[in-house]
Amino acid sequence: METAFKNESLPDRIFTVVNYVLITILFLLILYPLIYVVSSSFSSSQAVVSGEVLLWPVNPTLEGYRAVFQYKLVWSGFVNSVIYTALGTLVNVFMTVLAAYPLSRKDFFGKNVFMVLFMFTTMFTGGLIPTYLLVKDLGMLNSIWAMILPGALTVWNVIITRTYFQMTIPDELLEAAQLDGCDDFRFVWKMVLPVSGPIIAVIALYYGAANWNSYFNALIYLKDQDMYPLQLVLKDILISNDVDTTVFSGDPADAARREALRVLLKYSLIVVTTVPLLIVYPFVQKYFVKGVMIGSLKG
Amino acid sequence: MGMLQEQVTPLPAGEREPAVAGKKRALFRLRRSWQLYVLMALPFLYLIIFKYIPMYGAQIAFRDYIVTKGIWGSNWVGLKHFERFVHSYDFWRITKNTLLLSLYNLVASFPFPILLALGLNYMRNGIFKKSVQMVTYAPHFISVVVMIGIVKELLDPRSGIVNQVISWFGFAPIDFLSKPGLFKTIYVTTDIWQHIGFNCIIFIAALSSIDPAQHEAAVMDGASKLQRMFHVDLPGIMPIAVILLILNTGHVLDVGFEKVLLLQNPLNLKTGEIIDTYVYKVGLASQVANYSYSTAINLFKSVINLILLISVNKIAQRTQHGSLW
Numbered sequence: 170m171e172t173a174f175k176n177e178s179l180p181d182r183i184f185t186v187v188n189y190v191l192i193t194i195l196f197l198l199i200l201y202p203l204i205y206v207v208s209s210s211f212s213s214s215q216a217v218v219s220g221e222v223l224l225w226p227v228n229p230t231l232e233g234y235r236a237v238f239q240y241k242l243v244w245s246g247f248v249n250s251v252i253y254t255a256l257g258t259l260v261n262v263f264m265t266v267l268a269a270y271p272l273s274r275k276d277f278f279g280k281n282v283f284m285v286l287f288m289f290t291t292m293f294t295g296g297l298i299p300t301y302l303l304v305k306d307l308g309m310l311n312s313i314w315a316m317i318l319p320g321a322l323t324v325w326n327v328i329i330t331r332t333y334f335q336m337t338i339p340d341e342l343l344e345a346a347q348l349d350g351c352d353d354f355r356f357v358w359k360m361v362l363p364v365s366g367p368i369i370a371v372i373a374l375y376y377g378a379a380n381w382n383s384y385f386n387a388l389i390y391l392k393d394q395d396m397y398p399l400q401l402v403l404k405d406i407l408i409s410n411d412v413d414t415t416v417f418s419g420d421p422a423d424a425a426r427r428e429a430l431r432v433l434l435k436y437s438l439i440v441v442t443t444v445p446l447l448i449v450y451p452f453v454q455k456y457f458v459k460g461v462m463i464g465s466l467k468g
Numbered sequence: 469m470g471m472l473q474e475q476v477t478p479l480p481a482g483e484r485e486p487a488v489a490g491k492k493r494a495l496f497r498l499r500r501s502w503q504l505y506v507l508m509a510l511p512f513l514y515l516i517i518f519k520y521i522p523m524y525g526a527q528i529a530f531r532d533y534i535v536t537k538g539i540w541g542s543n544w545v546g547l548k549h550f551e552r553f554v555h556s557y558d559f560w561r562i563t564k565n566t567l568l569l570s571l572y573n574l575v576a577s578f579p580f581p582i583l584l585a586l587g588l589n590y591m592r593n594g595i596f597k598k599s600v601q602m603v604t605y606a607p608h609f610i611s612v613v614v615m616i617g618i619v620k621e622l623l624d625p626r627s628g629i630v631n632q633v634i635s636w637f638g639f640a641p642i643d644f645l646s647k648p649g650l651f652k653t654i655y656v657t658t659d660i661w662q663h664i665g666f667n668c669i670i671f672i673a674a675l676s677s678i679d680p681a682q683h684e685a686a687v688m689d690g691a692s693k694l695q696r697m698f699h700v701d702l703p704g705i706m707p708i709a710v711i712l713l714i715l716n717t718g719h720v721l722d723v724g725f726e727k728v729l730l731l732q733n734p735l736n737l738k739t740g741e742i743i744d745t746y747v748y749k750v751g752l753a754s755q756v757a758n759y760s761y762s763t764a765i766n767l768f769k770s771v772i773n774l775i776l777l778i779s780v781n782k783i784a785q786r787t788q789h790g791s792l793w
Contacts, residue, residue, distance in 0.1 A: 180692040185590065192587050196600045199607065199661060205629055206618055220632040268511035271504040278501060283508065286515060293774050295522025296766035298751045298759045302539070303522050321514050353503035382611030385726050389752055400613045407617030408730050432627060439614050439621075446609045451602065458669050 210234070210436035214429035217436065233437030236430050243438065245395050246402035253316045253398055254380040261376040262369060264322040265330055270357055272327065273334035274343075287324050297389075304390060315390035316398070323379075326372045333368040334361065370456045378446060399442055407435055529764035542760075549764035558746065566742040566769075570723045572652050574716055577660045577667075582709060584664055585671035586697055604665025616730040619658055620645065646735035655731060659724070670712070671705050678704040714784050721773045743769045 177185065208226045209217050216227035237243055271277045272284060294300075300319065309315040338361060346356050362369075384400035391397060405411040412431045529549055531542040553559055584604065591597045607615075622628050623644040631641040644650050678700065686696045725744035732740045743765060751762025 178692065180694065184693040188587050188590050192584075192591065192600055195584065195664075196603060199665070200603050202618060202622060202661075203603075203606070205622070209621075218627050220627050220629065223629070264511050264514060267507050271508045274501070274504060276501065277504050283512070286512075286520075290515065290519040292777055293523065293770055294519070295524070295526045296763055296770065297747055298763045298766065299522035299525030299528065300518070301752065302525060302528075302759070303518070318514075319518050321518070322511060327511075353501070353507065357507065378609050382609075382613075384611070384613050385729075400611055403611075403613045403617065404730070407613060407620065432621075435617060435621060439617055443610055443614055447606065450606065450609060454602065454605065 206436055206439050210433070210440045212433075214426070214433040217433050218429045232430065233433040234441070236434045237437045237441055240434070242394065242397070242402045242405075243399070243441075246397050246399035249396060250381060250399040253313070254377055256313070257317045257320070257380040258373055258376045260317055260321055261323070261326075261380075262373050265326050265372055265376075266357075266362075266365075266369070268322060268327045269330035269334060270361060272331045273338070275340070287327060291324050301389060310390055311392045311396065313396075316386060319386065320379075320383075323376070326375060330365075330368055330372060333365065337364055367456060370453065374449075374453050374456060381446065403438060403442060406438060526763055526767055528760050529767045531760060533760040533763075545760075549761045550768060552761065553765050553768065558741075561738075562741050562743055562746050565739055566721055566723060566744075569652050569655060569728070569742060570721060573656050573659055573723065574713075576656045577663070578713060578716070580660050580664045581667035582671050582705065585668040585675060585705070586701055588668070588672060589675045589701065590693060590697070601665065604668070606665070607662045608666035610662065612724070612726045612730060615658065615662060616727065619654065619731075623654075645731070645733060648736045648739040651731065651736045651740045655724075655728065659727075670708065674705040674708045675701055711784070714780050717776070717780050721769050721776070 204224065205222070208224060209222045210233050211226035211229050211231070212222045212233075213228035213230050214232055216222055221227045268287070272280060272287075274280070277283075304310060304315050304319060307314075309318065342360065343356065346360060351359070382400060384398065384404055387396075387398050387401045388404070391401070410431075412434065525539060528539055528542065530544060530546060531539070532545050532548075533539065533542045588597060588600065591600075610618075623630050625631055625641045625643045630644070635641055644654060682700050682704075683696060686700050691699065721743065723742055723744070725742070725748075728740060728742055729745050729748065732745065747762050747766045747769075750758055750765065
């Protein structure tokens, strides 16, 4: 694969060229919508509505972003999302490590029973309504608990973490620690956690992204608009087209401008909500890849 | 601390597996690892409360659930709700939609990550390759809401770029999202767009674990890159591809529910209604929520899914590609 192009035989050259062309096309197809959204968000509302934006921003302005910042629900949604994501992810990681460590131990009596209990929930669930009724009976409707507890851990992440523990922590280490009088609690705290940076980063990111992006729990469990996470606010604006345009200007004569702002607002909103993830993303990309690899190992 | 120490100190090598009968040994092991049970306590509690209690609660599918009477007080009605569903006008429509949508998605989106991985495998490790990987992974982390938001804007009949292009060629704009015939294609295409990069990671990993000696031998035999791709790379990643395909088949009825719900509108509902969205509408979104009926439909789906998963796994064991659990 490292051979220089000029040394290749003719069929190989054709292969290489075709390969590069196809991948470039795919690359552009995936990239274009992303660029288009960003460019639109920086264009004037008139240019967006009349479809003048093709690749680069037309009549660049920050109108759209100004509209986003005027929209109070976006702010409260943003704050709520940060809280739900931070707290939720903390609980997620904590619970996952708690479950994964015992499952990684060969000498954990009853390990298989627990594994079966965990795995079974990935294949069969009580369903939407019984879960909803449970959350309701627990009095968690319309509270932050409904955003955090029902999804406190994901079995798939427990499995990934367990596999990582099995691979990185040799039995000898545990035996040596036990000889020195170290108990399980201390072993987890002093030995397991310090070497588990990569896996904790991976699952924290999986959970974090899932928490940040989720809207359905909020849709069914939350009633008050000021508790809505960003994704639910977004759903109203992007999907249901439910925009209160009076916040942009009280002047009824401005109807056309407000209408145009409504479209522009959507593009800017898409950018604003996705940017936090996309900023973090390049830095942690290698960890995501690692997570997929660990997850693919059978254990 | 003294007692703790006594419990966790391993026995000398010769006595590590004491020759006592099973029962006594089990007790010994239980006592020695009580801390592991303490660690497991919270996750286990979570599992019982949020996973197993709802399974138990699913019995309301066999009762006429009345809020004031609770799960226990409501009357048993046997299979009434299941019969009602199977005989209802919606049954065939939504079952067909669910099956078709997921099969379409399974078949259409499966080859793309493999092709991308194969292609990337023959690229030099340069900036371009890195950019391709970075850009193709990125959409995976965009939320469903934003994803559908983008789709709606791009396909908008008035301002969307797709219709702008269509009108340059002199055609009338198409309102894609209100065409029932296009629902599945939009769903599948956007799914490929969003997940192709991320799903190819696992194949790239599999490709990198192929023994280089195989490639060298093939080169010695005068194989071209294309031939190597077909005879070395493809067989090399086949096992993992088969496992993934099987895994996906087992969840064939679990189509991306949130995404479908967001893509739906009254005009495309004819092909866009699937079991999961129907369950949500009957159970929670409707004016007169029918908990029992909704649960019955969900249970119907879950049972079929479970049967599928188990049979598919059986087939996998037979074909010796390894079982999933």
